[in-house]
Amino acid sequence: MNKQQILYAKVAVWLLALLPLARLVYLGFNDNLGANPIEFVEHSTGTWGLVFLLVTLSMTPIRLLTGQVWQIQLRRVLGLFMFFYACLHIVTYVWLDFAFIWGDIIKDVAKHPRILVGFAAFLLTIPLAATSNSYMIKRLKTNWKKLHQVIYLIGILVVLHFLLLVKKDVTEPLYYTAVLALLFGIRLYFKYRTKTPKVQTSVRI
Amino acid sequence: MIIISKSDTNPSSIEPSEITSRETFDNRRAFVKAAGFGLAAGSALLLSGKARAANISGGATEGAGRLIGRANAPATDKGADKAVIKYQTRQKIAGYSKTSYGAGEKLTKYQDVTTYNNYYEFGTDKSDPAIQSTLFKPRPWTISIEGEVKKAKTISIEELMKLAPLEERIYRHRCVEAWSMVIPWIGLPLASLVKWAEPTGNAKYIEFISANDPKTMPGVRSQVLDWPYVEGLRMDEATNPLTLLAVGLYGEVLPNQNGAPVRLVTPWKYGFKGGKAIVKIRFVEKMPLTTWAKAGPSEYGFYANVNPEVDHPRWSQSSEKPIGAGLFGGRIKTKMFNGYGEQVAHMYAGMDLFNNF
Numbered sequence: 405m406n407k408q409q410i411l412y413a414k415v416a417v418w419l420l421a422l423l424p425l426a427r428l429v430y431l432g433f434n435d436n437l438g439a440n441p442i443e444f445v446e447h448s449t450g451t452w453g454l455v456f457l458l459v460t461l462s463m464t465p466i467r468l469l470t471g472q473v474w475q476i477q478l479r480r481v482l483g484l485f486m487f488f489y490a491c492l493h494i495v496t497y498v499w500l501d502f503a504f505i506w507g508d509i510i511k512d513v514a515k516h517p518r519i520l521v522g523f524a525a526f527l528l529t530i531p532l533a534a535t536s537n538s539y540m541i542k543r544l545k546t547n548w549k550k551l552h553q554v555i556y557l558i559g560i561l562v563v564l565h566f567l568l569l570v571k572k573d574v575t576e577p578l579y580y581t582a583v584l585a586l587l588f589g590i591r592l593y594f595k596y597r598t599k600t601p602k603v604q605t606s607v608r609i
Numbered sequence: 610m611i612i613i614s615k616s617d618t619n620p621s622s623i624e625p626s627e628i629t630s631r632e633t634f635d636n637r638r639a640f641v642k643a644a645g646f647g648l649a650a651g652s653a654l655l656l657s658g659k660a661r662a663a664n665i666s667g668g669a670t671e672g673a674g675r676l677i678g679r680a681n682a683p684a685t686d687k688g689a690d691k692a693v694i695k696y697q698t699r700q701k702i703a704g705y706s707k708t709s710y711g712a713g714e715k716l717t718k719y720q721d722v723t724t725y726n727n728y729y730e731f732g733t734d735k736s737d738p739a740i741q742s743t744l745f746k747p748r749p750w751t752i753s754i755e756g757e758v759k760k761a762k763t764i765s766i767e768e769l770m771k772l773a774p775l776e777e778r779i780y781r782h783r784c785v786e787a788w789s790m791v792i793p794w795i796g797l798p799l800a801s802l803v804k805w806a807e808p809t810g811n812a813k814y815i816e817f818i819s820a821n822d823p824k825t826m827p828g829v830r831s832q833v834l835d836w837p838y839v840e841g842l843r844m845d846e847a848t849n850p851l852t853l854l855a856v857g858l859y860g861e862v863l864p865n866q867n868g869a870p871v872r873l874v875t876p877w878k879y880g881f882k883g884g885k886a887i888v889k890i891r892f893v894e895k896m897p898l899t900t901w902a903k904a905g906p907s908e909y910g911f912y913a914n915v916n917p918e919v920d921h922p923r924w925s926q927s928s929e930k931p932i933g934a935g936l937f938g939g940r941i942k943t944k945m946f947n948g949y950g951e952q953v954a955h956m957y958a959g960m961d962l963f964n965n966f
Binding site (some may be wrong): 438443445501518556571572 | 718720729788807
């Protein structure tokens with residue numbers, strides 16, 4: 405893919421990634437968010453954040469499986485959309501759900517594993533988003549990769565957050581958990597496939 | 610659209626009047642309302658030969674309405690499975706009296722009350738019950754009264770509804786998931802049934818068992834809960850004047866997704882205590898093992914009294930989202946016993962409500 409095509413791909417990602425938000429706005433203005441609109445927005449933004457997390461995490465497995473590399477260049481914008489929907493999710497919780505009553509929020513976060521796990525996941529996304537620009541990538545050098553491996557932990561925390569939400573029927577969160585496990589599995593498979601020791605090649609940027 | 614029944618034994622015997630329109634066919638689960646309709650229902654039965662095929666279209670306010678009966682051949686029952694999903698017809702209840710319960714409360718919209726339901730027999734999504742309950746037939750219906758009672762017998766829903774005058778009561782409804790509604794139920798006090806049944810000295814609890822027909826309740830085909838759904842009350846809770854057997858809401862016959870034809874309503878307890886589509890009421894000596902307590906013993910107890918002090922292990926119970934308040938409606942504080950302390954707190958005097966959650 406040439407530069408032009410990558411640009412088109414990025415524009416397409418932007419347009420597609422904003423559709424879930426556009427839908428919420430449209431439904432909101434048409435009073436169509438159902439009986440419990442706050443829960444609807446909370447679940448929708450949370451689900452889309454998770455979807456973008458999984459899509460971001462699938463760029464490398466695609467490379468491993470197909471040898472294609474161009475999609476790696478979409479990883480940053482996809483990751484930032486995960487952060488975007490995570491922010492909307494948190495804003496919905498803090499503002500619409502709890503109306504900025506911080507005392508109740510702190511109690512809720514501290515006392516309930518589900519909220520605690522979700523909140524921890526969100527906090528961990530902040531340094532990733534903050535260091536996603538080219539300047540920080542250059543500055544952090546090899547540490548950048550180490551830092552951004554936190555995304556694996558975030559993935560685990562987020563599906564756990566989802567699993568702890570449901571009263572009984574874990575079907576839906578289990579689908580997402582399965583996808584995450586598959587993405588991890590592909591990575592691990594390629595990592596441990598060859599027993600030949602890795603040739604140490606220190607790359608200096 | 611018209612469905613012509615490829616009927617049973619003698620197709621030539623079908624009168625044009627027996628040909629049912631698709632709409633009527635789909636709506637045939639709209640049921641014969643008892644009060645004031647005894648005669649009409651009787652003639653419908655004569656016409657159709659089978660009670661569940663009887664259909665009165667139009668509500669009580671429209672008088673007797675059209676009577677359409679049809680032979681209910683099994684072959685056409687299959688057609689019903691493929692029927693286009695359609696909401697049930699709404700039918701007024703005649704002859705209930707208003708009460709002062711919940712006067713001044715702002716009602717949750719009918720639309721919200723009937724489309725946001727936890728009723729796992731019809732699916733685990735809250736929008737499922739309204740969509741997936743259209744094949745469910747709440748008439749004819751019988752309830753088996755069993756166990757430690759003198760009158761251990763099976764009564765019809767019509768007989769049940771005559772045990773006491775029907776009343777409208779506006780109750781707050783608090784779900785264990787921290788949302789709430791205000792619903793104008795129509796029903797009769799459970800106490801009147803208890804009195805009628807004449808429990809023996811051994812009857813300490815009442816167990817309520819819900820329908821679990823996999824043919825008409827798609828949710829029970831999945832083992833998400835241990836079916837049938839079982840709920841229970843202590844005898845004093847059962848006879849508390851607040852405890853209602855609801856047969857309607859918003860002046861109408863109870864919609865399928867809200868627990869038709871009869872469900873339990875205990876407004877000071879979390880909503881899951883209200884068993885729906887009750888088929889058995891069993892008087893027992895030992896505390897029943899209820900469905901949610903079995904599914905998650907650390908999360909759902911037998912008592913399940915609304916209590917802002919005792920959180921669900923995974924979420925807070927100190928506040929709740931009023932359904933219908935909108936996107937910016939926020940939360941309201943949850944009250945002890947859902948605000949019904951005056952009527953019920955005495956039953957739990959001296960009891961450790963933290964451990965007996």
